[in-house]
Amino acid sequence: MNIVILGLSITSSWGNGHATTFRGLVRELNNSGHQILFLERDVPWYANSRDLPNPEYCQTALYASLEDLKQRFTEQVREAEVVIVGSYVPEGVQVGEWVVQTAQGIKAFYDIDTPVTLAKLERQDFEYLHPRLIPQYDLYLSFTGGPTLDLLERHYGSPMARALYCSFDPTLYYPEQQQMQWDLGYLGTYSDDRQPPLEKLMLKAAREWPEGKFVVAGPQYPESVQWPANTQHIHHLPPAEHRQFYNSQRFTQNITRADMIKAGYSPSVRLFEAAACGTPIISDYWDGLDSLFTFDEEILVAYTAADTLKYLKELPEQERIAMGEKARQKVLTQHTAAHRARELESYVRELMSLPVKE
Incomplete structure (x- = not known):
């Protein structure tokens, strides 16, 4: 055509x-x-x-x-x-x-x-x-x-x-051997509506687990944000470095814009790119998420910081790796x-x- x-x-x-x-x-x-x-x-x-x-x-x-x-x-x-x-x-x-x-x-x-x-x-x-x-x-x-x-x-x-x-592009996003630098990472530009759930699900968890290592990558975060002592903030991460970023964390956090939560069935590209790297995802909940990934097999859903910490501290390593691989296979067969x-x-x-x- x-x-x-x-x-x-x-x-x-x-x-x-x-x-x-x-x-x-x-x-x-x-x-x-x-x-x-x-x-x-x-x-x-x-x-x-x-x-x-x-x-x-x-x-x-x-x-x-x-x-x-x-x-x-x-x-x-x-x-x-x-x-x-x-x-x-x-x-x-x-x-x-x-x-x-x-x-x-x-x-x-x-x-x-x-x-x-x-x-x-x-x-x-x-x-x-x-x-x-x-x-x-x-x-x-x-x-x-x-x-x-x-x-x-x-x-x-x-x-x-x-x-x-x-x-996503499977030639750009895939698993690769990297030194594990963080227990949980988040990639996203600051927005007023995403910051409260980021605080609730990730930053609160960081404060309650001082031994954990956390990272947030993205621009436009105001000076007023109080980062926990164990949370690194990267002001800008070029797309060429996203794959390395995902492969350097045990889990990745997904946070969704308010309009997208209201509508449901609105996946962000971060979901597919992280999954393509085999990095297990801890996501907030929205209608339709289970039409993309099977809960507890291909993705984890957190409603509180306690949920986040439970996954980070209690999920056996073999199950963590298996979950990342199942999500990777899902996006490779449906979302390229x-x-x-x-x-x-x-x-x-x-x-x-x-x-x-x-």
Whole structure:
């Protein structure tokens, strides 16, 4: 197929999680024989930090404005079999309106921020999506599954809403021998809504177990955060060092944003990347987590610091290693970028009413 994607960014992963998602998906679509044109708004904050300016697996073009986009790429959008508009695209409503009026093929919206998007729509904040556009997209691809898909179809009028979760690259995330530096680690940028559960599940546990070794990696934590004496804070950890980070801890902590907990069925990429490294995960609870991992076999759920400490201090080493391996096998068989490409292909076939190829 000839596919056109209008996304936030594929050339720069600075300050966004969209680029890595698009890179994996587009690479695997290209490996399946599809031709992809990725159109990206040229903005200064990405221009200064393009870590992949020319991906080899797609044609990439930058446009300066909405008018520039229309003048240069109307024919490509009109002729493509599939056109996908991503969340947080600048002037996304106007871009979407142009796409649904111009494209003759399947028109899809890929929401990499579904809980945030729906919260914005409830506040009548139509930064990149308007409710009137949702029924005009043939397909709504969502980072959130479960009941949210019904909401998109029944309340917002989407003809077809399907989950297209985040994914990981197995060539970048895998087990490797590292010196065990920490009992429990957490990787995540500071946010007001994640800090209370981080305090409750991890930092309180650190204070109650002075002999344990803990680490938090991520920027923007305020000076007011009082780190326990046995908790190291790494202000910035580049993506290239994430694999080593996960492989240097006995367990990893997962903490979920409030909007994602409310929606449920919204896995973060940290879950899949940590699991791919064979590092056992201690997670907060949210609806749908057990649809991804089997509790107590592939993932551990903590509601209190006492739960966290019980896992850290009492789980036998053989069981810890086995749990990490089971989670690794789960994500390798269900959550790579190649799986997402095949899921997207299946949704397109469903729309086209084509027979599914064996």
